[in-house]
Amino acid sequence: MKVVVRTVAVVAAVILLAVVGLVSLVLSDDDAEATELAAGGGGLQGVPSEFRSWILKADAACDQPAMTPALLAAQLYQESKFKTSRAEATSSAGAEGPAQFMPATFATWGRDDDGNGSTSAWDIGDAVMAQGRMMCSLLKTAKASGLPGDIRRLALAGYNAGWGRVLEFGGVPDEDWAGGETHHYVEIIMTTMKRFEGPGLLHVSGSGTGAKALRKAATQMDTPYAWGGGGPQGPSTGFCDGTNGYLNGTCSASSTVGFDCSSLVQYAYWPDTKLPRTAAAQYGATANRPVARADLKPGDLLFWSRGGTSAIYHVALYAGDGRVLHAPRTGRTVSLAPLTSAMPESDYVGATRP
Incomplete structure (x- = not known):
């Protein structure tokens, strides 16, 4: 996905003799004027420096417009407050790491993205990229499902409770289900996204x-x-x-x-x-x-x-x-x-x- 810079003019892009490229957010073709x-236009702020590049990379790797760096950041904050120690980022249910993956789920989405020779839910790069891949897949699924409502909310509910529960409820589970955990999880993330949205x-x-x-x-x-x-x-x-x-x-x-x-x-x-x-x-x-x-x-x-x-x-x-x-x-x-x-x-x- 998507990046942040403020400047008042034109920009030049340098390119080496080989191929050079990277993808992310694309502005409207109709954007002709200054x-x-x-x-919220793709910027990111208020995240620890060790998370920033990975959030931007995970966002850039997803082809879904609904994905934004702020969405991933708000979700990470809700999951772990950006904590990375085993004492602070292990849940009572056994979820692990800054993106709070259950081991079986991380086995599906995890890769050695940071290239350190191991695939671990405790490595920031591996965890954030796995989070991005899973959320990107859920956004695609939500978009194709035909279910009513914001596909970001549907994807977040799927991340927290499983897509089967989303289908069961025809959307985000009701507030009285499971003590309101998933309902409040979705509402909190959607509300706190704003604090992580950087300038244009x-x-x-x-x-x-x-x-x-x-x-x-x-x-x-x-x-x-x-x-x-x-x-x-x-x-x-x-x-x-x-x-x-x-x-x-x-x-x-x-x-x-x-x-x-x-x-x-x-x-x-x-x-x-x-x-x-x-x-x-x-x-x-x-x-x-x-x-x-x-x-x-x-x-x-x-x-x-x-x-x-x-x-x-x-x-x-x-x-x-x-x-x-x-x-x-x-x-x-x-x-x-x-x-x-x-x-x-x-x-x-x-x-x-x-």
Whole structure:
């Protein structure tokens, strides 16, 4: 899912010669004028730093619009108050970890998402990603069920009581069932979501294809970098090629859902402008429309190379105020950076307008 940044202008997204990408929230195609998302537009606030990146990642991995970082955060707060110790996050019924999974349920949804060699409901990354997968599945089920009511409420009830109970009651179980546990669980989370909704993602001036692409790319702020990952449909796991995609000697890309520089750009412009996959190919496809540095507009593509236009290795989106929006490298996330330091200044080749 989805990210948070406030700025008053255009954004540039940088892309490496391989694929770069990550998916999340997509703004309306009709968003042509300067737009600033209100609270609840995908932002996140008020969560412990060790949970933040995982909540955003879990949200980005779900293709259901009803999923938001604030929903996951409010649910985690209700489940455990973000506690991670066995003394504080073990329920009388045997639920474990910050997302309060019963062992049998975690066996279904849990993965070694943090790459530490074990799959554990006590690991923040594993727990939050499992929570996200289960909630995403429940949101899909609720949407397809035809049951009346907010599908978020139905999914939360399914998480707490099991989907069978939701079907039995034709919605959220009644307040007099099980001492009102599920009923109050749903109501509390829906109410406390507001406290975790961060500011809007971006304020972009202007209209047209470039501004629209920038707005879309900005929804992917904080999405992890994954070499070879991502594409028109959003973020995905990447791969390692013997040189790229490694972090501390380990192939990070194959277990990271995200974008690389060029996949982020491709995602931003798709489907209005179907750019090719790599940074070099994107330059080739747009080189006949060069843009001087003094004339940059939101959404323009910026390129870097270590050997002329035949060796372009990175692409980014211009974001206004001398900044770019890009997916920098393995271990980093989609973010804003000064144009002058996003990549070595001596490697800057120029800009084009798709």
